Amino acid sequence: MNPLDADAERLAAQRQDYTGDEPSFFGPLQPGDALQDSVVLSDGLPQGLAARLGGCYQLLYFVRGDGLLDDEERRMLHALLRARTPVLPLLITRGGLKIQGFESLVDMEGELARRCDARARTAYLLDPQARVLARWRRLNLDEVGKAMARSGAQGAGEPAG
Numbered sequence: 001m002n003p004l005d006a007d008a009e010r011l012a013a014q015r016q017d018y019t020g021d022e023p024s025f026f027g028p029l030q031p032g033d034a035l036q037d038s039v040v041l042s043d044g045l046p047q048g049l050a051a052r053l054g055g056c057y058q059l060l061y062f063v064r065g066d067g068l069l070d071d072e073e074r075r076m077l078h079a080l081l082r083a084r085t086p087v088l089p090l091l092i093t094r095g096g097l098k099i100q101g102f103e104s105l106v107d108m109e110g111e112l113a114r115r116c117d118a119r120a121r122t123a124y125l126l127d128p129q130a131r132v133l134a135r136w137r138r139l140n141l142d143e144v145g146k147a148m149a150r151s152g153a154q155g156a157g158e159p160a161g
Contacts, residue, residue, distance in 0.1 A: 024137055027117030031132045035060075035124075036115065041106035044096065049112065052105065053130040057087040057148065061139065062113060063104075064120035067097035073121070076139050077102060085153040087125070087144065092118070127151055 029035065037050040059080060063069065069077070069091075078101070080087035091104045092112060098104050107113055116124060116135070125133040125147050134147035 025117050025135060027115060029116055029124075029132060031134055033132050035126060035130050035132060038107075038112045038115065039109075040092075040112065041096070041108055042103075049105070050130070052090060052103070053126065054128060056128055057085060057133075057153065058126045058130075059087050059089045059139075059144070060112075060116070060118075060124040060126065061089050061091050062116070062118040062120060062122045063091050063093045063099070065094065067093050067095050067099070069099060073139065074101075076141055079141055080144065083145075085148060087148070 035049070035053060037048045039046050040049050040052075041047070042052070059077075061073075061077065077089045077091075080089055089102050091099050091102050092107050093099075093104055094107060094110065094113075096106055112118070116122065118124075119137070121138055122135065123139040123144075124135045125144055127133050133151050134143065136143060
Protein backbone atom coordinates (compact mmCIF):
# COMPACT_ATOMS: atom_id res chain seq x y z
CA MET A 1 0.00 0.00 0.00
CA ASN A 2 1.23 3.48 -0.86
CA PRO A 3 2.18 5.44 2.32
CA LEU A 4 -0.08 8.31 1.26
CA ASP A 5 -3.00 5.89 0.90
CA ALA A 6 -2.30 4.53 4.38
CA ASP A 7 -2.25 8.08 5.82
CA ALA A 8 -5.50 8.94 4.06
CA GLU A 9 -7.10 5.74 5.36
CA ARG A 10 -5.93 6.48 8.93
CA LEU A 11 -7.26 10.07 8.79
CA ALA A 12 -10.58 8.89 7.38
CA ALA A 13 -10.88 6.39 10.24
CA GLN A 14 -10.16 9.11 12.81
CA ARG A 15 -12.77 11.35 11.22
CA GLN A 16 -15.21 8.44 11.29
CA ASP A 17 -14.59 7.93 15.00
CA TYR A 18 -15.04 11.61 15.77
CA THR A 19 -18.13 12.44 13.72
CA GLY A 20 -20.00 9.16 13.40
CA ASP A 21 -19.96 9.97 9.69
CA GLU A 22 -19.66 7.41 6.92
CA PRO A 23 -16.24 7.52 5.25
CA SER A 24 -17.68 7.36 1.72
CA PHE A 25 -18.52 11.10 1.55
CA PHE A 26 -16.15 13.36 -0.35
CA GLY A 27 -18.05 16.64 -0.72
CA PRO A 28 -17.15 19.81 1.14
CA LEU A 29 -20.16 19.64 3.48
CA GLN A 30 -19.24 17.99 6.81
CA PRO A 31 -21.15 17.21 10.02
CA GLY A 32 -21.33 20.41 12.05
CA ASP A 33 -21.46 22.62 8.95
CA ALA A 34 -24.47 24.79 8.17
CA LEU A 35 -26.18 23.89 4.93
CA GLN A 36 -25.67 26.67 2.39
CA ASP A 37 -28.62 28.01 0.45
CA SER A 38 -29.32 26.79 -3.06
CA VAL A 39 -32.22 27.21 -5.46
CA VAL A 40 -34.84 24.47 -5.53
CA LEU A 41 -38.29 24.26 -7.03
CA SER A 42 -41.22 24.06 -4.67
CA ASP A 43 -44.62 23.58 -6.29
CA GLY A 44 -43.01 24.53 -9.59
CA LEU A 45 -41.60 27.84 -8.35
CA PRO A 46 -37.93 28.63 -7.69
CA GLN A 47 -37.16 29.23 -4.05
CA GLY A 48 -34.14 29.33 -1.80
CA LEU A 49 -33.68 26.11 0.16
CA ALA A 50 -32.96 28.19 3.26
CA ALA A 51 -36.63 29.24 3.32
CA ARG A 52 -37.52 25.59 3.99
CA LEU A 53 -34.88 24.88 6.63
CA GLY A 54 -34.61 25.43 10.35
CA GLY A 55 -36.87 25.47 13.36
CA CYS A 56 -37.04 21.68 13.71
CA TYR A 57 -35.07 18.54 12.99
CA GLN A 58 -35.17 17.75 9.30
CA LEU A 59 -33.96 14.99 7.04
CA LEU A 60 -32.94 15.76 3.48
CA TYR A 61 -33.59 12.54 1.62
CA PHE A 62 -32.35 12.25 -1.95
CA VAL A 63 -34.89 10.17 -3.86
CA ARG A 64 -33.74 7.82 -6.60
CA GLY A 65 -34.07 8.87 -10.24
CA ASP A 66 -37.56 7.52 -10.88
CA GLY A 67 -38.84 9.63 -7.97
CA LEU A 68 -40.52 6.70 -6.26
CA LEU A 69 -40.18 5.40 -2.72
CA ASP A 70 -40.28 1.74 -1.87
CA ASP A 71 -42.36 0.50 1.06
CA GLU A 72 -39.37 0.40 3.45
CA GLU A 73 -38.35 3.98 2.62
CA ARG A 74 -41.92 5.18 3.08
CA ARG A 75 -42.19 3.34 6.43
CA MET A 76 -38.97 4.88 7.76
CA LEU A 77 -39.88 8.40 6.64
CA HIS A 78 -43.31 8.13 8.29
CA ALA A 79 -41.65 6.81 11.47
CA LEU A 80 -39.48 9.94 11.59
CA LEU A 81 -42.61 12.10 11.55
CA ARG A 82 -44.17 10.08 14.41
CA ALA A 83 -41.11 10.04 16.69
CA ARG A 84 -41.28 11.72 20.11
CA THR A 85 -38.92 14.35 18.68
CA PRO A 86 -40.27 14.49 15.11
CA VAL A 87 -37.97 14.77 12.12
CA LEU A 88 -39.47 16.42 9.05
CA PRO A 89 -38.42 14.66 5.83
CA LEU A 90 -37.70 16.93 2.89
CA LEU A 91 -37.50 14.78 -0.23
CA ILE A 92 -35.05 16.01 -2.84
CA THR A 93 -35.86 14.91 -6.38
CA ARG A 94 -34.46 15.69 -9.82
CA GLY A 95 -37.84 15.63 -11.55
CA GLY A 96 -41.06 17.36 -10.71
CA LEU A 97 -42.76 14.37 -9.10
CA LYS A 98 -44.73 15.03 -5.94
CA ILE A 99 -44.56 12.24 -3.39
CA GLN A 100 -47.83 12.02 -1.51
CA GLY A 101 -47.52 12.65 2.21
CA PHE A 102 -44.12 14.36 2.04
CA GLU A 103 -42.74 17.72 1.07
CA SER A 104 -40.77 17.38 -2.16
CA LEU A 105 -38.23 19.86 -3.45
CA VAL A 106 -36.72 19.68 -6.92
CA ASP A 107 -32.95 20.05 -7.32
CA MET A 108 -33.19 20.87 -11.04
CA GLU A 109 -29.52 21.55 -11.69
CA GLY A 110 -28.22 18.99 -9.20
CA GLU A 111 -26.37 21.72 -7.27
CA LEU A 112 -27.57 20.51 -3.88
CA ALA A 113 -26.72 16.89 -4.69
CA ARG A 114 -23.21 17.89 -5.77
CA ARG A 115 -22.64 19.96 -2.63
CA CYS A 116 -23.87 17.08 -0.46
CA ASP A 117 -22.07 14.42 -2.50
CA ALA A 118 -25.50 12.79 -2.63
CA ARG A 119 -26.69 9.82 -4.63
CA ALA A 120 -30.02 8.07 -4.57
CA ARG A 121 -31.09 7.28 -0.98
CA THR A 122 -28.50 9.57 0.66
CA ALA A 123 -29.86 11.15 3.86
CA TYR A 124 -28.70 14.26 5.73
CA LEU A 125 -29.99 14.89 9.25
CA LEU A 126 -30.18 18.59 10.08
CA ASP A 127 -30.64 20.22 13.47
CA PRO A 128 -33.08 23.12 14.05
CA GLN A 129 -30.33 25.58 13.01
CA ALA A 130 -29.91 23.74 9.66
CA ARG A 131 -26.52 22.30 10.64
CA VAL A 132 -25.58 18.81 9.51
CA LEU A 133 -25.80 16.36 12.41
CA ALA A 134 -25.07 13.22 10.40
CA ARG A 135 -25.31 11.78 6.92
CA TRP A 136 -25.76 8.32 5.50
CA ARG A 137 -25.72 6.60 2.14
CA ARG A 138 -28.75 4.58 3.30
CA LEU A 139 -31.33 5.73 5.83
CA ASN A 140 -31.24 3.81 9.12
CA LEU A 141 -33.64 4.77 11.92
CA ASP A 142 -31.34 3.47 14.67
CA GLU A 143 -28.52 5.69 13.40
CA VAL A 144 -30.87 8.70 13.19
CA GLY A 145 -31.86 8.09 16.81
CA LYS A 146 -28.21 7.88 17.89
CA ALA A 147 -27.32 11.10 16.06
CA MET A 148 -30.25 12.92 17.61
CA ALA A 149 -29.39 11.61 21.07
CA ARG A 150 -25.81 12.90 20.63
CA SER A 151 -27.29 16.29 19.77
CA GLY A 152 -29.38 16.30 22.96
CA ALA A 153 -32.82 15.75 21.40
CA GLN A 154 -35.34 14.43 23.93
CA GLY A 155 -36.85 11.05 23.10
CA ALA A 156 -34.71 10.76 20.01
CA GLY A 157 -35.76 7.91 17.77
CA GLU A 158 -38.55 6.80 20.13
CA PRO A 159 -42.11 6.49 18.85
CA ALA A 160 -44.55 9.03 20.23
CA GLY A 161 -46.70 7.72 23.06
